[in-house]
Amino acid sequence: MRSLEWDDSRRASFVPYEMELENPYVTLDGERLLMLSGYSYLGLNGDHRVIDAARTALEHYGTGNHGVRALAGTIPLHEELEEEIAAFVSRDAALVFSSGYAVNTGVIGSLVTPDDTLLVDKYVHASLIDGAKLSGATVSRFRHNDPEHLERRLKEASPHGMRLVVVDSVYSMDGDIAPLPAIREVCDRHGALIMADEAHSLGVIGKTGRGIEEHFGRYDLVDLKVGTLSKAIPSMGGWAAGSERLMRFLKFRARPFLFSAALGPAQAAAALEALRILDLEPGRVTHIQRESARLRSVLGEAGLNTGFSETAMIPIICGSDAAAYDYAAACRKAGVIGLPVLSPAVPNNLARLRIVVTARHTSADIDIAANALRVAAFQTRLIAA
Numbered sequence: 001m002r003s004l005e006w007d008d009s010r011r012a013s014f015v016p017y018e019m020e021l022e023n024p025y026v027t028l029d030g031e032r033l034l035m036l037s038g039y040s041y042l043g044l045n046g047d048h049r050v051i052d053a054a055r056t057a058l059e060h061y062g063t064g065n066h067g068v069r070a071l072a073g074t075i076p077l078h079e080e081l082e083e084e085i086a087a088f089v090s091r092d093a094a095l096v097f098s099s100g101y102a103v104n105t106g107v108i109g110s111l112v113t114p115d116d117t118l119l120v121d122k123y124v125h126a127s128l129i130d131g132a133k134l135s136g137a138t139v140s141r142f143r144h145n146d147p148e149h150l151e152r153r154l155k156e157a158s159p160h161g162m163r164l165v166v167v168d169s170v171y172s173m174d175g176d177i178a179p180l181p182a183i184r185e186v187c188d189r190h191g192a193l194i195m196a197d198e199a200h201s202l203g204v205i206g207k208t209g210r211g212i213e214e215h216f217g218r219y220d221l222v223d224l225k226v227g228t229l230s231k232a233i234p235s236m237g238g239w240a241a242g243s244e245r246l247m248r249f250l251k252f253r254a255r256p257f258l259f260s261a262a263l264g265p266a267q268a269a270a271a272l273e274a275l276r277i278l279d280l281e282p283g284r285v286t287h288i289q290r291e292s293a294r295l296r297s298v299l300g301e302a303g304l305n306t307g308f309s310e311t312a313m314i315p316i317i318c319g320s321d322a323a324a325y326d327y328a329a330a331c332r333k334a335g336v337i338g339l340p341v342l343s344p345a346v347p348n349n350l351a352r353l354r355i356v357v358t359a360r361h362t363s364a365d366i367d368i369a370a371n372a373l374r375v376a377a378f379q380t381r382l383i384a385a
């Protein structure tokens with residue numbers, strides 16, 4: 001019988017993972033600490049316009065949707081949200097699910113069959129891997145962000161069936177960006193399609209936060225975009241966007257869409273309002289991009305290893321799991337919270353703190369963060385004094 005015990009002793013003594021969040025400061029044991037690992041990239045969680053929209057929907061529609069979208073669960077807000085997402089990411093149509101996880105398992109699980117081949121970047125999110133397992137397709141992993149290795153894998157792959165290449169637009173553990181123009185070229189040579197997960201990309205990269213295609217200034221890079229409504233967009237739910245035909249297919253085939261309750265009214269309204277704010281206030285995106293570049297450069301100059309990060313997600317690579325715990329504990333003493341990510345979520349000896357710059361962090365907050373992260377690094381000998 002499998003043991004269900006979980007050894008929590010070490011982590012509990014150092015870093016609390018589940019704390020009350022008052023972005024960007026948290027109160028812990030009576031102490032006010034700067035939170036550096038939250039996902040509200042755009043700083044819209046708690047925005048009064050988003051809260052008002054959610055409250056109005058709650059009062060109008062109630063707290064639930066009476067089941068699945070295909071039966072009595074669809075409300076006009078779902079369709080408005082889908083239109084807004086499709087327009088925002090430059091696609092003909094979109095479909096909203098109850099979570100990003102449901103999108104990734106549902107889309108891959110329905111679209112891809114055992115006759116097909118999935119070519120998956122080694123570092124994609126777990127939900128995409130779970131979708132791949134559900135599909136029954138042959139799965140071939142290629143080296144992270146390595147189009148040449150992808151090409152080798154495509155040459156080895158069966159010529160029969162669909163070949164779908166799956167990437168994250170921005171990688172959640174590293175903050176680096178998929179080299180999509182090069183991946184597109186390889187895929188075009190081999191007749192493969194591309195699915196990109198924009199979970200850490202929407203609201204974060206591209207001049208106005210429209211994600212990876214805006215970042216590269218090309219709108220022909222992705223065949224199927226997916227994302228979540230729980231990070232830059234401060235709600236819950238997930239979305240897929242592509243052609244009308246594809247969305248129609250998913251509507252009738254994706255099992256988490258067909259057999260799981262629809263996104264709640266307040267969540268749909270919050271997401272819709274946040275997306276509209278993002279459209280109206282691109283300065284939030286500029287702020288994240290400017291401040292994260294500044295933080296990365298200060299940390300780099302101090303000798304910290306921020307890997308290949310190019311975005312608001314900045315890893316500080318510590319090495320062993322113990323080194324990451326110690327660094328997190330020292331950061332907490334220095335007044336900031338950075339949450340450690342350990343193996344197996346990242347490769348062995350590449351444990352790290354994941355620092356996320358949001359639009360709620362002022363330039364003064366980033367100065368405080370830079371200082372605390374440096375001081376803690378000296379104290380734990382991550383960098384030499």
Ligand SMILES: Cc1ncc(COP(=O)(O)O)c(C=O)c1O
Nearest residue numbers: 099100101125172199228230237
């Ligand atoms: C890249 C990526 N895709 C998908 C998801 C799942 O999204 P959700 O939390 O909406 O289920 C996450 C969440 O952490 C993610 O980081």
